[in-house]
Amino acid sequence: MPATIRDVARASGVHISTVSRAFSAPQLVNPETRSKVLETAEKLGYRPNRAARALITGRTHNIGLIVADIANPFFPPLIKAAEREARHRDYHVFVADSNEDPAVEEELVRALAKQVDGILLVSPRLANSIIEGLSREAALVVVNRQVPGLPSVVMDVSQGARSAIEHLAELGHRSIGYLGGPRGSWTNREIRRAATAAARTLGGPGDPVEVTALGPNAPTGDGGLIAAEQVHRAGFTAVLAYNDLMAIGLIEGLATLGVRVPQDVSVVGIDDIALSRLTRPGLTTVANPTAAAGRAAVDMLLQHGDDRRTTGQITLATELVIRDSTGPGPQGNADPG
Amino acid sequence: MPATIRDVARASGVHISTVSRAFSAPQLVNPETRSKVLETAEKLGYRPNRAARALITGRTHNIGLIVADIANPFFPPLIKAAEREARHRDYHVFVADSNEDPAVEEELVRALAKQVDGILLVSPRLANSIIEGLSREAALVVVNRQVPGLPSVVMDVSQGARSAIEHLAELGHRSIGYLGGPRGSWTNREIRRAATAAARTLGGPGDPVEVTALGPNAPTGDGGLIAAEQVHRAGFTAVLAYNDLMAIGLIEGLATLGVRVPQDVSVVGIDDIALSRLTRPGLTTVANPTAAAGRAAVDMLLQHGDDRRTTGQITLATELVIRDSTGPGPQGNADPG
């Protein structure tokens, strides 16, 4: 049986409200009384019960973090950074995994809403209208997506996709595939759009750069592996993948088909997960500042306190990291068979 | 302002205790009354406030999960499985990252203790005596370690290490290095001990198998990378690493030194993280059932309710997965068992 505020009050000879103040409003209590109280509290191993405190203050000092798939290496650095940032502000984090299922995602928000001061929705698969509805049940910050009227943190995938296509075009590639991710992904749409748009501004007259989209695919190594044959048949000389996992799976699949990377086909990923510098060939990829995004999201959530309709949008820069999976394209050949 | 039990009571014309029972003791209430209550509750979007409930029942329906490093790919599958299992039992999970720091770990247990019904301590770096002390503040289940008197879930790393050494010995390796993990790791000690013991039972008379331990090292890709030169100088023909990450880092480091795997040196990892079948060469490794461990740990924690001194110990089998990072040793024995 843990010590309660009453035990501390009795042991230090003051009223419970004084003990309460010693913890939550130090300036309202005599320094001597305060230190005496804190000392007894320490001795008894007393810690204020947050549930009781929450009941009256309305603030739980907890936040929720909902991700599509904890096991996808994109998320852990973000989770880690968010948890760390939250803890430094004396918040605890509920982590929940929707398993890529929008319905589960929605239910998780509802289930967590009462227990937290706000929820971070990372890479949500939900429709905008539903997210807007949910934002009335809990303060929401959306990561990796933009929803009108809601605070969000995104990484600049458009710019990243553009850099990737520019890099490939400079290497001489003219027929580029975009290996798309899951249906309903905001990021997927942004990448496709930006990559296609970038292609139009590149290449000379009579020497167009073409980007062709494939998908949807599962955003996993297997998703890339399975797509290898399709990529091979399509005859692209370079491929941009929705994420690193798919890119690595693709490279693996291509190897099985006797296609070498980067000699025969160049491959670019997105994310720069830890793994990407450990594979061979090292993966050329668009680095996403996931840890910074996690911190920024917690920041936004906690900064604005109770005011749920902040519309702040943060965009974090991405950066192309060139490793060994990209190389020169076919010279003087705009459209290889 | 979310609906409270009082709103539901008023709207459905019953007393609040009836509403309470409709949710937490359905058999005590008239089915018709119950369905009417649930209907109004649904309409008002009412959800019982868990903090208020916890205050009186003493059960929060939350559990804590403390890991050394969320970003280490060993943990996410375990976290994911534990969270899923917990949610199916209507529990939410606080995830916290100790950053490999025992002091942080201890503080996390203390901070979480009041808010949860129990805590899963995964790969704890804390001394036994401290863990035992903490077990008085919260129900604890220890994963990846055994602590006298506490329930625990471990994967059979001893058997795994033995299989690995046997595999290498059969391939003809006689001088094997063990690339150790972090200081204070229970798993590290177990592996070292089992590998050394296995070596003694192998090899013929006048043909001993030797296992030499190196370390401690950081349990990361960099840890393995940095150790490559030391491994090379020591002249081992095969190496068992504390985990896959280190094994992959080691392979990378050896490649830099012009040492080929498996032609010049064989490497075996432990864990079978997702990454290990995506690298080249594919990593031979001891597969750890991390997801099963996560589920089992939640199971143990919730099964025993309030009785904190269960001493159940679960050991989950491991399995050697042979891929391409191991090959014949200097004796040229190409075809094992």
Next chain:
DNA sequence: CTGAAAGCGCTAACAT
């Protein structure tokens, strides 16, 4: 600066 009293939302005896 400290104490007294009320009450957050809910459950658990105890009545009826």
Next chain:
DNA sequence: ATGTTAGCGCTTTCAG
């Protein structure tokens, strides 16, 4: 089967 009452541990007026 339902209502009444007390109170979980804490914060927050309001007095003094």
